[in-house]
Amino acid sequence: MNIFRLTGDLSHLAAIIILLLKIWKSRSCAGISGKSQILFALVFTTRYLDLFTSFISLYNTCMKLIYIGCAYATVYLIYAKFRATYDGNHDSFRVEFLVVPVGGLSVLINHDFSPLEILWTFSIYLESVAILPQLFMISKTGEAETITTHYLFCLGLYRALYLFNWIWRFYFEGFFDMIAIVAGVVQTVLYCDFFYLYVTKVLKGKKLSLPA
């Protein structure tokens, strides 16, 4: 555990909680892609199956349970409790274009051809692109609420911090996991355009809106 890893995890946790609180307090999931949230729930479910097979630490187990619990709570709020506020017309990204290729790739390129390992690989690949329905939705409506941009910033920052964590681990532990690193770079790159808008607009007190 190093500082980048810990702050990355906390940033991830902050993102998840910001989103839950935003929906809960405003009693609305307007502007939130339910499809991205389903993909994240799928990511955590397929990645954390090792909860049943191995114990790493109390921290590890607790965080996994919190992430999974929050992911399903978010999906529940969007598709059940506040379904009337869900903007399905703008959430039109075709998720099968992500899930099918990612599924194929995880069968082809993995560390070990075993069910758990393939599901872990699937979750890593899927996480790297799971935000695309959300970004697509923002590009379609041309704007995002400020609180939604804070959520996205924390979520992007988390994977960027993990990149520094992997650099750290490579130098000090000689450890690297090529699958996680490549997917992590892809994931972080997808946020770059958003990071730019966040810094140039949201941090200067303006609402995030894209030119028509």
Next chain:
Amino acid sequence: KEETDGKDEL
């Protein structure tokens, strides 16, 4: 589990 098996990460 060893820290180096990677799955200690979230």
